[in-house]
């Protein structure tokens with residue numbers, strides 16, 4: 001598998017997003033997830049993404065258990081900074097943000113235990129807390145680096161200006177934001193450019209459009225009631241019907257290359273820069289195998305341009321998040 005650089009660490013060119021193993025997208029099965037994690041390691045994935053809030057807690061516990069035997073081969077990223085109702089297992093549990101220094105420390109210490117490790121390789125602030133200057137939060141994260149509890153610091157869903165402020169306090173190794181054919185804000189809001197200028201790895205989350213770009217999920221109709229996509233504007237039937245037409249273009253390119261739409265969607269993200277390390281989420285072994293194969297799929301310039309024209313931001317119907325989550329992502 002090809003490799004890319006994240007801070008001082010070389011990782012596989014794609015990581016594995018593990019959120020779906022504990023919440024958000026349909027049925028979860030712990031035994032299957034452990035097998036999927038082991039298969040991912042066997043196939044060369046060395047970068048795993050989790051968060052305190054996934055489950056909540058259950059996803060970190062799952063990774064701790066499954067990756068214990070190969071801990072020295074893998075880079076584990078986790079995140080803190082949401083407040084939530086721990087009794088609930090869906091996204092309805094999220095109540096706000098907490099970027100206070102005390103919370104950074106408390107969560108890091110609890111995450112270390114759940115992950116069964118001595119050090120968190122990459123510790124992200126999941127969302128900036130508007131009530132706490134980012135410098136203060138990152139200052140607290142930097143203390144954890146000094147103490148050896150965290151190796152690298154990351155941010156998620158922040159503006160270019162916030163990224164620069166934070167990077168001045170302590171080097172930021174990775175910025176994680178949504179980026180895929182149908183979510184391309186980071187191309188125009190200065191985030192991708194700033195990451196390149198500052199030598200920061202850019203980690204696209206939901207690179208498969210939460211499954212939509214794979215052609216296997218057509219709309220919110222038919223999804224389980226607790227599936228997070230039920231609440232997303234782009235998945236509502238009227239918007240999904242419009243967005244569906246661009247999938248046909250993706251499928252045509254995939255058919256001409258003898259691969260799947262998911263692989264073309266991932267190859268497109270990977271082609272956007274050498275500092276880009278997408279973390280497609282998958283809990284099934286065949287999907288993981290397919291996504292790994294996408295790292296060696298090359299798209300021609302003409303194919304990329306056809307996709308970019310079809311998926312122009314103004315063509316996409318519906319916002320990526322409901323309003324309450326959009327606001328939290330404006331850091």
Ligand SMILES: NC(=O)c1ccc[n+]([C@@H]2O[C@H](COP(=O)([O-])OP(=O)(O)OC[C@H]3O[C@@H](n4cnc5c(N)ncnc54)[C@H](OP(=O)(O)O)[C@@H]3O)[C@@H](O)[C@H]2O)c1
Pocket residue numbers: 016017018019020025049050126156157176177204205206207208209210211212214216262263279280281282283284286287288290291
């Ligand atoms: N920082 C943040 O705020 C944030 C937000 C969202 C996500 N994330 C992270 O990013 C990771 C990835 O994002 P995501 O999971 O939201 O979305 P995604 O990667 O765009 O899509 C995941 C969905 O695609 C399906 N899938 C994966 N590979 C496939 C393939 N080859 N063919 C067909 N379907 C396929 C998965 O199915 P199965 O589930 O059935 O395997 C799942 O339903 C998450 O796991 C999480 O770690 C971070």
